[in-house]
Amino acid sequence: MTIRGRAWKLGDGITTDHISPGRFFHLRSNLPELAKHCFADVKPEFAASVKAGDIVVGGQNFGLGSSREHAPIILKLTGVGAVLAKSYARIFFRNAINSGLPALIIDTDQIREGDELELNLATGQVKDLTTGVEMIAPPLPPVMRTIIGDGGLVEHIKKHGGLKLDG
């Protein structure tokens, strides 16, 4: 599967409070409305101008903080096709896979704001079409490949009637 879109570049230490600020806590049962406030404090223009397939590009420890699964879910709802970062906080990483949002680990220093990117999820290849740089992300562990292959944890459970992770 191929994803193509513009890079939205962010720095190190993007927290789940950056992705989904706590002051919009009351909107958590209204995900489309919550999604309108995605990155409200770090990229106020993001929610209104992100396009389907665009790619969020972070630095180290992307998604640190709370366990709110609303963070990857609203990224997906805004149309984001994938997240790239140098490293992830573990709960966000797991939640992203469960939500069916691809999260790849690469050296994002080589990507600039607005670059046109193309990702091949099967091979982990990331192409920066603007600069010509090509990189390969390490594969996900098999368990996570199974879950994201099924379209996320909800689809996985619907398909198998329970966790089916042995191959």
Add this chain to the structure above:
Amino acid sequence: MGKTLAEKILGSRAGRDVQAGEFVIPTVDFAYAHDGTGPLTVQQMKAMGLEKIKDPARSAIFLDHASPSPRLEHSNDHKLLRAFCKRTGAILSDIGGGILHNVVSEKYAKPGDVIVGADSHSCTQGALGAFATGMGSTDVAVAMAFGYTWMRVPESFQVVLKGNLAKGVYTKDFILYFIGMIGANGATYKALEFLGPGTKNLSVAARATITNMAVECGAKAGLFPADEQTKLFLQEHGREKDYQELAPDPDATYERKFEFDLSRIEPVVACPPFVDKVKPIREVGEVKVHQVFIGTCTNGRLEDLHCAAQILKGRRVHPETRLIVALSSRKVYLDAMRDGTLQTLIEAGGIVAGPGCGPCVGVHEGVLADGEICVGTQNRNFEGRMGNPKGFIYLASPATAAATAIAGQLSDPREFL
């Protein structure tokens, strides 16, 4: 080959011998969510076509983050969650019951358990010798419905503690110091195992401040062995039968080893806006403080209130500073009322809010104004955390918070003892 605490517990619940790096499907002893994450758990269970909870006595929902509800949206979430508990039989801890992690420690968690919570600070239960970790709402929905989850058995870091904390220095100072040293992603995916002679004199409450913050350096879990302190805590909460001794094998394999002399730790703060920006108070300089907050799953226990009350007794909160106290549970509320602690805090000029997460998550009860500075005992100081991205938060021990409330500026508590 010897086992770490993480390998022992996950192995026992997976029903086989396991080593770090393996993927396992352990049974789950307790699963829980709150009013922020629970509605999504309910929604995802429905989406998965799951109606029933495997064992309702081991599943709980806590209404604590917006408690009592400040807005109609939260009220409707509370209504949904109450109905879910009624339908499935899951335990409901309604408003006033207290903060999820504190109540789970008091009533449910036991040594050797695997516990998952839809809240990142679920790792708190490691203070009782449980392998506990935070997950998202959907993972917790699966754990509630099937009674199991999947996990990668983490490598462990051994953190050996020696000596005793000096007067005016608390486990909050130690864990902030540790996070400052190792960094906000210094232990990502690892289990932290706190061992050694320095742990013997640390109560479960003091340990819980440490394990609560394990996630702030990226760790999956933070664990203490189950020993005499654990037994004492369970006795005090009427659960002596839940005790079993638990320790890692002497020849267990640890990825990294650290050793700390607790007597050398001094009062510190984490400066805004990251938990690993830690400095000794003496190096921070003059900081005028508008709001002081004592409470949360990190430091809202009776011991924490005692430590603040000891400093506030017979003194007054600075006229340009406000002191907000939010207790961790109904039990702590009652205990602090009966022993006069609440009176001391109120007479000093503080306001005592009901048990709950209150100001920490920026939902209500203490949202900062633009440019205001708060010194608080919580575990996070991220941008926007207390409801305003233009507010600034320093994290500290309850003693530092109390001393700061009196002085109106960031202060070393040792000057007040």
